[in-house]
Amino acid sequence: MESLYLLVPLSVGVVIAIGWVFWRALESGQFDDLERPGYSILEDDDLKR
Amino acid sequence: MPAAQCYHCGLLVAEPGRWRAPLLGAPRDFCCAGCEAVAGTIAAAGFERYYETRSAAGTAPAELAPAEELDDPQAQAQFVAATGEHGREASLILDRIRCAACLWLVEQWLRRQPGILRASVNYATRRAHVAWDARSTKLSQLVAAVRAIGYDAYPWDPQRQGAMERGERRKALWRLFVAGFGAMQVMMYAFPAYLDDGGTLPRDVEALFRWASLLLTLPVLLFSCTPFFAAAWQDARHRRISLDTPIALGIAAGFGASAWATLAGSGAVYFDSIAMLVFLLLGARYLELGARQRAARSLDRLARWMPSFALRLAGEAPHKVAVHLLAPGDRVLVPAGERVPADGVVERGASSADESLLTGEARPVRKAAGARLVGGSVNLEQPLVLRVMRVGAETQAAAIGRLVERAAAARPRAVAGADRIARSLTWLVLAVAAAAGLYWQDPWVAIAVLVATCPCALALATPVTLTAASARLLSLGMALTRARALEALERATDVVLDKTGTLTEGRFALARTVPLGALDAQACLQLAGALESASRHPLARAFGGAATAAAVDPLSCPGRGMEGSIDGRRLRIGSESFCRELCEVAPPRAFVPPDASHTPVFLACSTGWLAAFLLTDRLRPEARGLVAGLRNAGLHVHLVSGDQPAVVEACARRLGIECFAGAVAPEGKLEYIARLQGEGRVVLMIGDGLNDAPVLARADVSIAMGGGADAAQLQADLVLTGDSLRGVVAAMRLARRTMRIVRQNFGWALAYNALALPAAAAGWIGPWEAALGMAASSFIVVLNAGRISAPARDQRPWKASTSSYRSQSA
Numbered sequence: 001m002e003s004l005y006l007l008v009p010l011s012v013g014v015v016i017a018i019g020w021v022f023w024r025a026l027e028s029g030q031f032d033d034l035e036r037p038g039y040s041i042l043e044d045d046d047l048k049r
Numbered sequence: 050m051p052a053a054q055c056y057h058c059g060l061l062v063a064e065p066g067r068w069r070a071p072l073l074g075a076p077r078d079f080c081c082a083g084c085e086a087v088a089g090t091i092a093a094a095g096f097e098r099y100y101e102t103r104s105a106a107g108t109a110p111a112e113l114a115p116a117e118e119l120d121d122p123q124a125q126a127q128f129v130a131a132t133g134e135h136g137r138e139a140s141l142i143l144d145r146i147r148c149a150a151c152l153w154l155v156e157q158w159l160r161r162q163p164g165i166l167r168a169s170v171n172y173a174t175r176r177a178h179v180a181w182d183a184r185s186t187k188l189s190q191l192v193a194a195v196r197a198i199g200y201d202a203y204p205w206d207p208q209r210q211g212a213m214e215r216g217e218r219r220k221a222l223w224r225l226f227v228a229g230f231g232a233m234q235v236m237m238y239a240f241p242a243y244l245d246d247g248g249t250l251p252r253d254v255e256a257l258f259r260w261a262s263l264l265l266t267l268p269v270l271l272f273s274c275t276p277f278f279a280a281a282w283q284d285a286r287h288r289r290i291s292l293d294t295p296i297a298l299g300i301a302a303g304f305g306a307s308a309w310a311t312l313a314g315s316g317a318v319y320f321d322s323i324a325m326l327v328f329l330l331l332g333a334r335y336l337e338l339g340a341r342q343r344a345a346r347s348l349d350r351l352a353r354w355m356p357s358f359a360l361r362l363a364g365e366a367p368h369k370v371a372v373h374l375l376a377p378g379d380r381v382l383v384p385a386g387e388r389v390p391a392d393g394v395v396e397r398g399a400s401s402a403d404e405s406l407l408t409g410e411a412r413p414v415r416k417a418a419g420a421r422l423v424g425g426s427v428n429l430e431q432p433l434v435l436r437v438m439r440v441g442a443e444t445q446a447a448a449i450g451r452l453v454e455r456a457a458a459a460r461p462r463a464v465a466g467a468d469r470i471a472r473s474l475t476w477l478v479l480a481v482a483a484a485a486g487l488y489w490q491d492p493w494v495a496i497a498v499l500v501a502t503c504p505c506a507l508a509l510a511t512p513v514t515l516t517a518a519s520a521r522l523l524s525l526g527m528a529l530t531r532a533r534a535l536e537a538l539e540r541a542t543d544v545v546l547d548k549t550g551t552l553t554e555g556r557f558a559l560a561r562t563v564p565l566g567a568l569d570a571q572a573c574l575q576l577a578g579a580l581e582s583a584s585r586h587p588l589a590r591a592f593g594g595a596a597t598a599a600a601v602d603p604l605s606c607p608g609r610g611m612e613g614s615i616d617g618r619r620l621r622i623g624s625e626s627f628c629r630e631l632c633e634v635a636p637p638r639a640f641v642p643p644d645a646s647h648t649p650v651f652l653a654c655s656t657g658w659l660a661a662f663l664l665t666d667r668l669r670p671e672a673r674g675l676v677a678g679l680r681n682a683g684l685h686v687h688l689v690s691g692d693q694p695a696v697v698e699a700c701a702r703r704l705g706i707e708c709f710a711g712a713v714a715p716e717g718k719l720e721y722i723a724r725l726q727g728e729g730r731v732v733l734m735i736g737d738g739l740n741d742a743p744v745l746a747r748a749d750v751s752i753a754m755g756g757g758a759d760a761a762q763l764q765a766d767l768v769l770t771g772d773s774l775r776g777v778v779a780a781m782r783l784a785r786r787t788m789r790i791v792r793q794n795f796g797w798a799l800a801y802n803a804l805a806l807p808a809a810a811a812g813w814i815g816p817w818e819a820a821l822g823m824a825a826s827s828f829i830v831v832l833n834a835g836r837i838s839a840p841a842r843d844q845r846p847w848k849a850s851t852s853s854y855r856s857q858s859a
Contacts, residue, residue, distance in 0.1 A: 001251065001254060005257065008238070008258065009261070011234060012265060015231070018230060019268075022223075022226050026219055026222060026223055027219075031222055
């Protein structure tokens with residue numbers, strides 16, 4: 001039971017860390033356009049080089 | 050030295066060095082201060098990449114001015130239309146809108162302003178359409194009025210819309226994720242307490258779990274819940290009530306009570322229920338947001354039919370100018386293959402124009418000197434000189450665009466019924482909670498009433514079901530752009546079909562080749578293909594792919610045909626008279642096309658006639674199955690088209706449609722639908738093309754072809770994502786099933802509240818049971834909605850229709 005005193009605060013910290021990582025991803029624009037990545041695989045980058 | 054081009058808009062730079070700014074690591078020349086400023090703005094915003102990735106020159110959009118500057122006539126030219134001497138009209142984008150009630154408030158508020166003639170708000174696009182009297186008010190005053198009630202308004206500007214959308218979506222997603230992470234973890238902490246059957250969970254460990262739950266629910270409450278609290282507060286200030294009111298009260302009371310229990314170390318906590326409830330509600334809202342933004346985005350495409358630049362003639366020399374700088378009376382050169390920049394009259398030249406965007410009809414229209422040209426249509430064959438008559442907001446294309454928006458804004462009143470029930474129930478819940486709390490002298494009873502009867506099952510009943518239906522529709526090849534469309538689809542009694550592009554494929558195809566000379570059909574087809582390969586004419590596309598050789602010096606004669614040499618032989622393809630001039634003999638036998646839906650094209654060489662080709666706009670293979678399926682479902686089928694009456698009649702006969710009308714203008718289609726609606730009928734419109742867009746908006750429910758013009762899609766409730774009609778009958782069936790489930794959910798939620806309300810008020814259920822009951826009622830609603838995704842068990846009246854649909858389309 002005593003381990004809970006370590007694990008529960010740890011889990012709170014982990015949730016906050018996950019939230020922060022997600023916020024970074026969101027602010028970097030990863031979720032702005034969920035349709036484009038599907039098309040980008042079809043865009044021929046080789047032609048420009 | 051080659052003349053420098055403006056780095057922004059591509060115009061020639063008259064004074065190199067006068068407007069110069071560094072961009073992408075090199076100094077760039079601009080044609081004017083406007084382009085320099087725009088480029089500077091783009092660069093300052095960090096969008097320099099635009100210049101690297103763009104495939105065409107940019108335009109110089111007007112900067113969004115502060116409210117007072119909106120009254121400047123120069124600025125207004127972009128977004129204000131004059132109606133009569135003093136009347137003005139404009140479209141405004143509304144910001145900080147949270148729900149349908151906000152839109153209603155803005156609409157009502159605007160109507161109360163002095164000098165306002167008309168104000169309507171489009172719920173799908175969050176745009177207000179306002180008309181005012183220029184003598185008694187100004188646009189800036191209207192914008193100030195909207196700001197005074199806590200919202201904001203901007204004149205229509207696509208770039209602003211894009212930024213607004215992104216910010217709104219990011220924030221909504223962030224709220225959803227905070228609630229989601231919180232809910233998951235808090236549920237973990239709550240689990241031991243649920244399993245505890247007395248004494249197995251030490252008090253201090255339980256307190257630890259409670260404190261951890263409190264800590265993680267706090268961001269959910271303070272951040273994720275702000276939309277509910279803000280909406281409830283806004284409503285309270287205007288002495289109104291909405292579904293957000295009890296949700297906000299329930300969440301606040303539940304959290305307050307739980308926090309008190311945690312601090313005091315006694316009593317029940319239900320942080321898990323709160324976090325889960327918030328997550329579910331926000332999830333539904335996020336999906337709704339995505340659907341609404343998709344609809345709004347497609348509306349912006351309306352502006353893109355007009356080209357950005359026109360070639361204005363000063364004397365005989367063409368100069369490239371931005372389209373909004375054109376004025377009536379200007380002379381403009383329209384090269385072949387380009388869009389016409391404004392409404393006007395042909396001054397010189399002869400060509401044909403593709404007006405299919407505006408009329409929906411694929412047949413090109415012949416244009417000679419004196420003919421009217423419509424802005425947005427495509428000049429197909431030869432350059433034309435156009436005298437501009439109407440520009441910008443006055444053009445026919447812009448007028449149709451406004452018609453579309455206005456027609457759509459006139460609709461959503463019908464959905465108010467369900468809201469009213471929920472609203473009166475909300476009052477009841479609040480009153481009972483207060484009364485019970487006072488009677489028992491115990492705040493816990495009041496909280497139990499609020500939590501147990503928090504109308505979240507009621508609030509979830511419709512959105513959750515519609516979301517499931519929307520996903521199912523997508524797998525059937527249809528995108529639902531307006532959730533309430535399913536309700537109308539279920540009640541539909543009449544179907545109005547468009548012909549061109551809907552029942553037919555919308556492009557000419559070769560139906561038959563009749564050899565008239567020595568050469569066989571295959572050889573004639575190859576010659577025709579070779580001649581037509583140089584033509585832009587829509588009829589020419591029917592011969593695409595048949596060519597093995599190319600014609601020497603092909604020459605296009607507008608409205609008549611093509612001439613060219615192949616293997617040293619002079620050949621002509623086109624109308625009968627055109628070919629006759631070459632071979633100088635009458636056709637071998639009087640050639641009569643079988644009916645008006647076929648267009649004959651002739652091929653001749655200098656020594657005689659070679660062949661006649663019959664072209665037709667082919668019926669879609671699934672059209673017959675669609676009409677039969679709709680009739681079997683008990684719907685009346687109508688065919689209304691802008692095409693020639695004889696063609697429409699032939700088409701209706703072949704499909705077995707009894708009600709049909711040809712040569713119907715867009716206004717005529719509107720009247721046709723209004724007449725049906727006047728008889729109490731619920732009309733489903735299936736169509737495509739710009740001329741159908743207002744009609745699609747006027748109908749009770751509408752379906753647009755995915756391959757059709759963008760404009761039609763934006764006002765349609767459903768868009769067929771594949772270029773096929775196959776999903777329509779299945780969508781009808783799904784709509785009936787969905788509405789049945791919505792009613793079950795509504796009934797269940799109401800029944801649960803009817804039982805829980807007196808029980809909680811009587812003090813029989815504690816907050817703990819109340820939270821469980823509320824969660825269970827929501828869960829049942831969600832599970833029931835999930836049944837939509839399961840494969841359909843065909844209902845008896847539908848069985849006949851589906852089997853016959855399949856056998857006919859097979």
